[in-house]
Amino acid sequence: MKKNYLILLPLVFVGIISSFFIWNLNYEKSDTLVVSDIPEFQMSDLKGNKIDRSIFKVDEYKLINVWATWCINCKLEHGFLMSLKNENFKIIGLNYKDNLEKANKWLVQFGNPYKKNIFDQKGELGFELGVAGAPETYLVNKQNKILHKHIGIMNEDIWIQKFLPLIND
Amino acid sequence: MIKFFLILFFITSLSYAEKNLYSFNSEFQKELFDELTYEIGCPLCAGSNVSGSSAPIALDIKEFIYKEIINGKTKSEIKDQVASKFGDEVLFAPPRNLSTLLLYFFPLVLVFFSLFFLMKARNK
Numbered sequence: 001m002k003k004n005y006l007i008l009l010p011l012v013f014v015g016i017i018s019s020f021f022i023w024n025l026n027y028e029k030s031d032t033l034v035v036s037d038i039p040e041f042q043m044s045d046l047k048g049n050k051i052d053r054s055i056f057k058v059d060e061y062k063l064i065n066v067w068a069t070w071c072i073n074c075k076l077e078h079g080f081l082m083s084l085k086n087e088n089f090k091i092i093g094l095n096y097k098d099n100l101e102k103a104n105k106w107l108v109q110f111g112n113p114y115k116k117n118i119f120d121q122k123g124e125l126g127f128e129l130g131v132a133g134a135p136e137t138y139l140v141n142k143q144n145k146i147l148h149k150h151i152g153i154m155n156e157d158i159w160i161q162k163f164l165p166l167i168n169d
Numbered sequence: 170m171i172k173f174f175l176i177l178f179f180i181t182s183l184s185y186a187e188k189n190l191y192s193f194n195s196e197f198q199k200e201l202f203d204e205l206t207y208e209i210g211c212p213l214c215a216g217s218n219v220s221g222s223s224a225p226i227a228l229d230i231k232e233f234i235y236k237e238i239i240n241g242k243t244k245s246e247i248k249d250q251v252a253s254k255f256g257d258e259v260l261f262a263p264p265r266n267l268s269t270l271l272l273y274f275f276p277l278v279l280v281f282f283s284l285f286f287l288m289k290a291r292n293k
Contacts, residue, residue: 006289010286036253123229127229127254130256131226
């Protein structure tokens, strides 16, 4: 009788390991909750005007959306960003490693959801913020701290599940 | 056919040339660069370090590591800086804490279990 139990042991063992792996499958590596500040910067916008950190106004929540005309997924999330804009949510665009002319054309053609756009041709500010690619969307709180980083396409579901719970406080 | 192989030959020489893009003041700095680019992962390419990746972000990170080495930063300072921007996941040697305990000790546990069952089987 005792022997039969021992035979089951490897099975139990494999079961524990598998459940651990399956549990980890649902762990989203991309969504890291690092609270960090917006660094100082001197850049220009898509019109050539100088802008700096003061465009991040205190006492309001805002999004940083990393986008580029070469980024196909940015086109897919564009509609959702437009709907956020229509709800008066402030989005600051970080135009990442892009072409100025193409970027302006894109905004005319598809609409402009951004309050301000930072033209980051070399990805320098992007690097400071930890941008690995586009699209990425960051939630910035009233004290100008980044509360949440989302890598990939933004949509209604992600907005409701990941962003709204952090805003309602 | 010969043209094809010639092209292949030049492609590989190009990738070797890339390694010598950075020039260092000392052998120590060069080794530090090799170690760091080996131990820091590319945030967009699963399982690959920045040394073995030519993704744009990996090139940016290499450039950053190079500049910081020239500025005289230490290995752990540079690692901390990269991790603070891109998250702990980019470090290939995860910190030893409770959540990574299994990661480090699981191989040992596995060996002991196998030995245990091997002995059982032999004693039969």
